[in-house]
Amino acid sequence: MNVADSQRVASALERLGYQAAAYPDQADVIVLNTCVVRQSAEDKAVGHLTSLRPLKVRNPRLVINLMGCLVGVKGYERLKQRFPFVDVFSPPSDPGPLLAYLTQDDSRLLEQAETQRRFELMDGELVLPAGERGRLVAAHVPVVLGCSHACTFCIIPYRRGVERSRHVGDIVAEVRSLAAQGVKEITLLGQIVDRYGKDVPDGPNLAALLRIIHEIEGLERIRFLTSHPNWMTDDLLEAVAELPKVMPHIEVPVQAGDDQVLENMKRGYGAEDYCRLVEKIRRQVPGVSIATDVIVGFPGESQEQFQRTYDLLADLKLDVAHLARYSPRPGTVAERRLPDDVPDEEKWRRFRLLEEMQEGIAAEISAVYLGKMVDVLFEEKVRGRWKGRTTTNKLVFVETEEELRGQMRSVQITWTGPWSMQAALPPRAGNNLPLNLASLPLTPAD
């Protein structure tokens, strides 16, 4: 979500005539977009912000904009006192305060008519920042902003506000514009993305939105995240199974495998419900990959309760588990009402146990790909190797001098590890190997 928000700010600044600077000390405006989902992220944001103060001292005309979840949606008086060198505070997803600040000051005001002309040209669509135009292969498009669920550990509803679905017309215009700018893969975003449209009477739901976006020319892949176990409908799974551009990959957090812990988190489902859901997803979308999130060391989590989480992950053998150690976020229900009573070393121990087991599961799942042909959409070159993803969101690297950016290619997997794979391009047509790509399986799932 923050990547998408940052692109939006960069794009809005370019419309005002700004360009990206290579280093902070060359910039006229610095936007620090922040995440506070964990304490470590918040500490990092505060560290970065503090490191900007000397720049402001050297150059008082420098505009520093603090944006995102550190600011939140409920006022920023305390932050203003703590960081007096910050000029503008913006809530998540909202470039408005920065734009208003930049255009209110006469000495900074660009030619109004020119600005207006540019806005008209853009016609409300998202234009990628210059550095990414024609180069960005996969982009994120927020479709639901905020969250009204209020899980007890989570700070997001306090920082990103109540749930709001974007208008379908705006989303389609944005995706169409991104496709025209060379983007091949879109990920639709929401804190609970499958609740898309629930707050709009008679509006389309996520399944219908997928069907609409599926028709956009130039777009090759569609993903969506994050789902919530209570909102994953048959209708949505049918759309995933039926629509060839919608990738068979579902991100649906479980958070814990024990019912009491889930109740304390106010997640709204039990461990059995989650297992049934995984079974259903696998039945309805053959070959699907599933990713989950887990928090260890939630207040009151006993060894037995943790063991249930361990057993659940061991049984389900999901493709990916994003693991986190619980850290109390100020202002949340858990922070106010539930003592953070699992010692740090114990949180680490539980974390490592899950990490080790999940590494084994991921390695097993990846090994099935060895020798297979898979479709990979290549995004960028990283340290001399092309990086892309399979339909199931597995990372694949290929070493070649060929230009692969934005290309969908069938490649043969030559090495697999838990977190990534290596592959080779098939020999070009015209040599005498009897390789008929059309007859080879596209993914192990196929």
Ligand code: SF4
């Ligand atoms: S559903 Fe997700 S974003 Fe919403 S409160 Fe729960 S964890 Fe936070």
